[in-house]
Amino acid sequence: MMNKQVLPFPADFMWGTSTSSYQIEGAANEGGRVPSVWDTFSRVPGKVVDGDHGDIACDHYHRYPEDIALIQKLGFKHYRFSIAWPRIITAPGVINEEGLAFYERLLDEVEQAGLIPMVTMYHWDLPQWIEDKGGWTNRAVLEQFREYASVVMERFGSRVGWWNTINEPYCASILGYGTGDHAPGHQNWYEAFTAAHHLLLSHGIAMELHREKGLSSQIGITLNMEYVDPASDAPQDVAAAARRDGFLNRWFAEPIFHGRYPQDMVEWYGDQAQGMDFVHEGDLERIHQPGDFLGINYYARSVIKAASDHSLLQAEQVLFTEPVTDMGWEIHPDSLYRLLTRVQRDFTQGLPILITENGAAMKDELEHGVVKDESRRQYIQDHLVACHRFIQEGGQLHGYYLWSFLDNFEWAFGYSKRFGIVYVDYTTQERTPKESAKWISKVIQANSLEISETEAVSNVETR
Ligand code: GBH
DSSP, X not given: OOXXXXXXXXXXXXXXXXXXXXXXXXOTTSTXXXXXXXXXXXXXXXXXXXXXXXXXXXXXXXXXXXXXXXXXXXXXXXXXXXXXXXXXXXXXXEEXXXXXXXXXXXXXHHHHTTOXXXXXXXXXXXXXXXXXXXXGGSTTHHHHHHHHHHHHHHHHTTTOSEEEEEEOHHIIIIIIIIIOSSTTOOOOHHHHHHHHHHHHHHHHHHHHHHHHTTOOSEEEEEEEOOEEEESSSSHHHHHHHHHHHIIIIIHHHHHHHHSSOOHHHHHHHGGGGGGGTTOOTTHHHHHOOOTTEEEEEOOOEEEEEEOSOOSTTOSEEEEOOSXXXXXXXXXXXXXXXXXXXHHIIIIITTSOEEEEEOOOOOOOOEETTEXXXXXXHHHHHHHHHHHHHHHHTTOOEEEEEEEOSBOOOOGGGGGGSOOOSEEEETTTTEEEEOHHHXXXXXXXXXXXEEEEHHHHHHTSOOO
């Protein structure tokens, strides 16, 4: 008989699953919604695989009762979703009652299912009318965000247990305005740093509003973070890895937790950041408000080598190290443990951490009503083992939200990548829980992982 090892989680551990508005809702032209930057960007030829867009997506806008019932049935206790800004503020000063009513119905359903909502205010679907005025690069966006955040907090404040201000300011700024991989698709580093600053400030603005309104709910931001390893001990690789860490992790975490941008990176960017002239007096104090928790989205580690091209922002080369998911991202669960340890030491100290996203795209196929996704199940299990180890050592990790509940619109990859624990047939919109979903249900119910000895051994990383 094979020996089993049981890894129990804390009694109040928050088991959840995550989605975002543009990726699942569809109904792009219903309920008074106006276009977002992703509606526009996905129409630009070559930007999204197969020319996919979110017009229909998972049709969650119409199917939310069925979806919420399924989340409940799978045993989750928490559900993280985002509000679509273009459903709420449809033109300068115009509040769309129909949009608010949709989220009211959704929250009703969530509550009736006994689920605790975490609501993300911004998960990348900026109204196009704001982008037309410069979007995140124009400081005027701060007033526009304030209006939006104020409206949703006013309306839903008391019903939302957990507010998440901004999802991944890195992606919204660097990928949106720097590399051009995401909407609005600009390629200008000065714009990217400016956008990042305004996204961070918007978090601060939401913090202030939350306090002014006297809401009792918890509030925090979500950062995408990676553990970064140098490809070798060579000084140039070590320096390149430190820069990648600075670019990806510290540029966002340091202002929030320490009220400053990392000096080494400010110097490295030099002219590209034009003397950081977008930072006004008092801005850093405003950003320096961590709130009640830090959300971390963790997918992969990165291994960095100094590039032969030493030009700025291209001086680091990301190596693609096996094994990888269908996204080509390295599967390295031990780096989640290392990241949590590092983030708690350097940033959060005692503040609760929540994994607001973790999961994997894999090649799934539905056969006779079954999706055998053992590689996804293994990915989730190994990352939960890393979480368990961190908690065991006294780490303040309070919850884990799986990305994602449904297969959905995976941004520049359209529908070609499947992250769901529930399979979506995009022709019939039928939902089929994958084997990984059935497995996580049992884990949640037992509030513990049960793993074989051999798996337990293979989890002890010897890097
Ligand atoms: C999250 O972002 C999003 O919040 C979510 O909407 C999305 O669906 C989900 O993850 C899955 O993609 O190519 O080696 O340089 C993902 C954050 C940031 C992770 C960029 C991968 C690039 C790794 N991503 N990162 S690499």
